[in-house]
Amino acid sequence: MDYALLVANFSTPDTAAWPRQRLLHECLRAAIRGGQLAPGTRLAASRALSAELGVARNTVLYAYDQLATEGYVVPDRRGTVVAPLRIAGAARPAAAPASLSRRSQRLRPSAPQASLQGGFAPGVPALDEFPVTLWRRLLDRAWRGVDAASLNYGDPAGEPELRQAIADHLRAARGADCVPGQVFITTGTQNGLDLCARAFADAGDKAWIENPGYGGALAAFRAAQLNVIGIPTDEGGIAPQAADWRRHRPRLVYVTPSHQYPTGCVLGLQRRAALIENARAAGALIVEDDYDSEFRHDGPPLPAMQGLAPDAPVVYLGTFSKTMFPALRIGFMVVPAGLAQPLDALLAGSAPQGRIADQRALAEFLRGGHFALHLRRMRRLYRQRRDAMVAALGRHFGNVATIHGGSAGMHLALQFDDSSIDDARVAALALEKGIVAHALSMHATGARANGWNGLLLGYAQVPADEIDAKVAQLAALI
Amino acid sequence: MDYALLVANFSTPDTAAWPRQRLLHECLRAAIRGGQLAPGTRLAASRALSAELGVARNTVLYAYDQLATEGYVVPDRRGTVVAPLRIAGAARPAAAPASLSRRSQRLRPSAPQASLQGGFAPGVPALDEFPVTLWRRLLDRAWRGVDAASLNYGDPAGEPELRQAIADHLRAARGADCVPGQVFITTGTQNGLDLCARAFADAGDKAWIENPGYGGALAAFRAAQLNVIGIPTDEGGIAPQAADWRRHRPRLVYVTPSHQYPTGCVLGLQRRAALIENARAAGALIVEDDYDSEFRHDGPPLPAMQGLAPDAPVVYLGTFSKTMFPALRIGFMVVPAGLAQPLDALLAGSAPQGRIADQRALAEFLRGGHFALHLRRMRRLYRQRRDAMVAALGRHFGNVATIHGGSAGMHLALQFDDSSIDDARVAALALEKGIVAHALSMHATGARANGWNGLLLGYAQVPADEIDAKVAQLAALI
Numbered sequence: 042m043d044y045a046l047l048v049a050n051f052s053t054p055d056t057a058a059w060p061r062q063r064l065l066h067e068c069l070r071a072a073i074r075g076g077q078l079a080p081g082t083r084l085a086a087s088r089a090l091s092a093e094l095g096v097a098r099n100t101v102l103y104a105y106d107q108l109a110t111e112g113y114v115v116p117d118r119r120g121t122v123v124a125p126l127r128i129a130g131a132a133r134p135a136a137a138p139a140s141l142s143r144r145s146q147r148l149r150p151s152a153p154q155a156s157l158q159g160g161f162a163p164g165v166p167a168l169d170e171f172p173v174t175l176w177r178r179l180l181d182r183a184w185r186g187v188d189a190a191s192l193n194y195g196d197p198a199g200e201p202e203l204r205q206a207i208a209d210h211l212r213a214a215r216g217a218d219c220v221p222g223q224v225f226i227t228t229g230t231q232n233g234l235d236l237c238a239r240a241f242a243d244a245g246d247k248a249w250i251e252n253p254g255y256g257g258a259l260a261a262f263r264a265a266q267l268n269v270i271g272i273p274t275d276e277g278g279i280a281p282q283a284a285d286w287r288r289h290r291p292r293l294v295y296v297t298p299s300h301q302y303p304t305g306c307v308l309g310l311q312r313r314a315a316l317i318e319n320a321r322a323a324g325a326l327i328v329e330d331d332y333d334s335e336f337r338h339d340g341p342p343l344p345a346m347q348g349l350a351p352d353a354p355v356v357y358l359g360t361f362s363k364t365m366f367p368a369l370r371i372g373f374m375v376v377p378a379g380l381a382q383p384l385d386a387l388l389a390g391s392a393p394q395g396r397i398a399d400q401r402a403l404a405e406f407l408r409g410g411h412f413a414l415h416l417r418r419m420r421r422l423y424r425q426r427r428d429a430m431v432a433a434l435g436r437h438f439g440n441v442a443t444i445h446g447g448s449a450g451m452h453l454a455l456q457f458d459d460s461s462i463d464d465a466r467v468a469a470l471a472l473e474k475g476i477v478a479h480a481l482s483m484h485a486t487g488a489r490a491n492g493w494n495g496l497l498l499g500y501a502q503v504p505a506d507e508i509d510a511k512v513a514q515l516a517a518l519i
Numbered sequence: 520m521d522y523a524l525l526v527a528n529f530s531t532p533d534t535a536a537w538p539r540q541r542l543l544h545e546c547l548r549a550a551i552r553g554g555q556l557a558p559g560t561r562l563a564a565s566r567a568l569s570a571e572l573g574v575a576r577n578t579v580l581y582a583y584d585q586l587a588t589e590g591y592v593v594p595d596r597r598g599t600v601v602a603p604l605r606i607a608g609a610a611r612p613a614a615a616p617a618s619l620s621r622r623s624q625r626l627r628p629s630a631p632q633a634s635l636q637g638g639f640a641p642g643v644p645a646l647d648e649f650p651v652t653l654w655r656r657l658l659d660r661a662w663r664g665v666d667a668a669s670l671n672y673g674d675p676a677g678e679p680e681l682r683q684a685i686a687d688h689l690r691a692a693r694g695a696d697c698v699p700g701q702v703f704i705t706t707g708t709q710n711g712l713d714l715c716a717r718a719f720a721d722a723g724d725k726a727w728i729e730n731p732g733y734g735g736a737l738a739a740f741r742a743a744q745l746n747v748i749g750i751p752t753d754e755g756g757i758a759p760q761a762a763d764w765r766r767h768r769p770r771l772v773y774v775t776p777s778h779q780y781p782t783g784c785v786l787g788l789q790r791r792a793a794l795i796e797n798a799r800a801a802g803a804l805i806v807e808d809d810y811d812s813e814f815r816h817d818g819p820p821l822p823a824m825q826g827l828a829p830d831a832p833v834v835y836l837g838t839f840s841k842t843m844f845p846a847l848r849i850g851f852m853v854v855p856a857g858l859a860q861p862l863d864a865l866l867a868g869s870a871p872q873g874r875i876a877d878q879r880a881l882a883e884f885l886r887g888g889h890f891a892l893h894l895r896r897m898r899r900l901y902r903q904r905r906d907a908m909v910a911a912l913g914r915h916f917g918n919v920a921t922i923h924g925g926s927a928g929m930h931l932a933l934q935f936d937d938s939s940i941d942d943a944r945v946a947a948l949a950l951e952k953g954i955v956a957h958a959l960s961m962h963a964t965g966a967r968a969n970g971w972n973g974l975l976l977g978y979a980q981v982p983a984d985e986i987d988a989k990v991a992q993l994a995a996l997i
Contacts, residue, residue: 396846
């Protein structure tokens with residue numbers, strides 16, 4: 042065995058900085074693992090090797106000693122021998138478990154993920170309008186106030202001052218009926234959906250989602266192996282029949298009542314009331330995803346279902362991804378009073394919290410009125426862009442499509458009157474022209490996508506004066 | 520109906536700032552929801568009410584209009600009538616779903632969560648030694664470099680530069696065999712365990728954990744409804760028998776090979792090799808939790824199992840909670856090459872990422888050598904504290920207990936020779952004296968906690984010169 046060559050081949054620019062004993066140690070270990078030094082091979086005597094490599098003998102002794110500690114070599118009375126260790130490589134390039142679980146395979150997007158960057162991508166706010174400098178200042182101030190204890194794991198439910206600030210905001214702005222103890226900080230709506238699916242339902246339990254509906258809810262419920270049932274959703278929102286309550290008695294009912302995703306429709310008060318009564322009777326929990334209700338363009342928002350009835354069986358999910366920015370990764374859930382303590386105990390053992398400075402900065406952003414101010418600015422901006430979008434759609438699609446859900450939020454739905462148009466193909470063509478526009482049918486299941494074919498158009502990211510030209514390009518594709 | 524009184528009772532200091540139309544609108548809505556204005560009630564004519572309240576008639580018209588929009592009132596030809604809406608309250612104070620799922624109820628800690636604050640609490644680093652000011656500077660610099668696009672959802676696998684920095688560190692420091700594409704950023708080890716349980720196993724699949732072992736793994740696997748099997752673990756680490764592989768063929772095998780939690784034992788090379796070969800043969804995936812292996816007090820750490828064999832069926836879990844601080848909430852997992860692409864596609868649809876500035880600051884912390892420097896400082900510090908702890912235990916427990924696992928990490932296990940001592944009681948008494956010390960049996964299952972009764976003693980948070988006095992207090996309790 043030519044050790045000098047072995048070391049030469051092992052050396053790289055990275056290893057140049059290493060102490061020689063580490064270089065030799067790792068070089069020999071690699072040779073043993075690589076098979077150049079086979080089990081049973083006797084290594085050169087330390088004195089001989091130190092001479093061959095021109096290194097101190099202690100360097101060699103150190104390397105041999107480490108290899109022995111690690112079990113790669115065994116000293117015997119005549120020297121040092123490579124241990125009789127054999128670890129077979131994989132029989133096939135990818136070993137057996139190199140596959141996802143069955144529940145996960147069912148989640149993997151058949152189509153490539155639709156882009157959320159730019160164009161008419163839905164669910165993304167006007168990022169260039171967020172006051173980053175102010176946020177940076179609040180963050181830095183929060184970090185200046187950090188002591189050793191606040192570097193530790195945090196309250197599993199979140200920072201008390203943030204829970205308080207969120208409860209105050211929800212009561213005033215969303216008609217919610219809650220105390221801070223019912224508010225739990227999450228890393229966003231998806232995290233809240235995962236928690237609901239596992240904490241409040243068991244594998245096999247029935248979970249209703251809207252059809253068409255939000256893919257994230259479908260993903261979370263399937264990952265928890267719930268039995269997901271799509272309930273037809275029309276211009277008035279989710280419309281379960283009496284038979285559904287009898288035949289598919291749900292454990293969870295996922296809804297987006299303030300601005301249905303993707304159609305943008307609003308669930309009327311009568312349907313909300315019926316849903317709450319039926320859910321209560323069925324022992325079901327309503328999961329109210331209130332993702333972009335803060336942006337209401339015509340009249341005030343309907344209050345959240347959470348506060349509609351005393352002790353309503355509703356878990357309210359909120360997020361700062363739409364009102365502030367997605368990269369923040371902070372959302373929250375409000376649970377019924379009776380579930381707060383059990384959930385708290387559950388999370389204490391299974392969901393470590395932290396990011397205390399971030400949470401304090403956010404609490405300050407809310408308490409200091411910066412949040413309300415930003416919302417007012419964004420409402421004005423999104424309303425302008427909504428108006429421009431509606432006008433442009435009227436001009437270019439007036440006689441071939443119907444607009445749904447422009448009264449709130451950051452997106453609307455354009456439904457083609459001619460149901461034979463392939464919206465997925467239109468979306469693909471649009472992408473070729475550099476315009477992101479999601480196909481409505483992508484969010485629906487069932488025969489002919491339950492009648493929903495068209496485009497999901499987010500307008501929050503596009504300046505009003507650029508909307509008409511883009512819409513004209515879309516129209517040209519049909 | 521005395522509307523003036525209604526408004527007066529509704530008013531609070533908060534409402535003083537409201538526009539009168541909002542005050543009237545919300546006051547009437549509350550009265551309808553509260554039942555003071557029953558369904559069928561005809562509201563006062565707008566002209567009359569504006570006179571009674573001394574407000575502009577438009578204020579009243581606005582309020583009525585909003586209530587109509589929301590469905591609380593219906594206009595009829597003779598005026599405005601409260602809608603025939605009835606929402607029953609809960610039959611019982613807590614409605615049916617006010618309970619956790621069965622899978623969650625099994626997770627709830629029977630004992631109150633053991634404190635992680637101060638004393639000999641395990642798993643928490645010396646928080647007062649972390650260079651917060653430097654970290655604040657890196658964060659602020661990262662935020663200054665943030666553009667609109669980086670406020671958006673991030674790469675579902677994490678920021679490329681952080682994945683690169685982590686892969687470089689793991690190759691050099693942990694003998695890992697990985698490229699950045701195999702590294703996925705998580706919010707910590709618990710998040711990684713949740714992902715493994717759902718992405719790589721299905722409900723009912725068998726998952727092995729060490730006994731005694733880490734409760735967080737048990738919680739994650741149970742939440743995913745895996746069939747959890749505790750494998751007896753001795754001074755040499757997890758020790759499955761041939762019969763276990765035959766009878767309880769696992770899908771996942773959770774291990775803490777570098778510093779077993781809680782016993783602190785190290786899994787020897789021979790057992791590691793056997794585990795990898797058997798797992799490969801069984802089509803199982805090993806989940807290697809390498810939580811505190813960076814701190815090795817005697818000799819170098821054993822390389823991670825992940826890099827021990829070519830294409831080993833190992834998912835490596837790492838965290839910055841021990842090497843930096845828990846509140847950071849950033850960890851990572853390294854998956855086999857064959858699983859990287861499928862996992863990436865899965866996460867794209869179900870796990871939004873962000874915190875781009877945080878991830879860039881962390882990448883800089885690693886690349887800039889600050890991480891390595893901090894590790895060196897903490898190794899020195901923890902070794903001193905380990906030495907003080909071992910010396911104190913020798914003095915005060917020498918003849919009644921055995922020390923395990925002091926050669927690495929931030930904690931060791933003190934096993935009582937007299938197995939009849941109730942360690943939970945000792946821990947409770949210690950807590951009364953203000954000393955946090957977890958009972959070993961808390962982490963074990965089976966008859967007499969599988970022989971592990973004693974104390975789990977973390978020494979990272981306690982200055983060396985304070986350890987002896989605290990240990991003496993513990994000894995006095997027995």
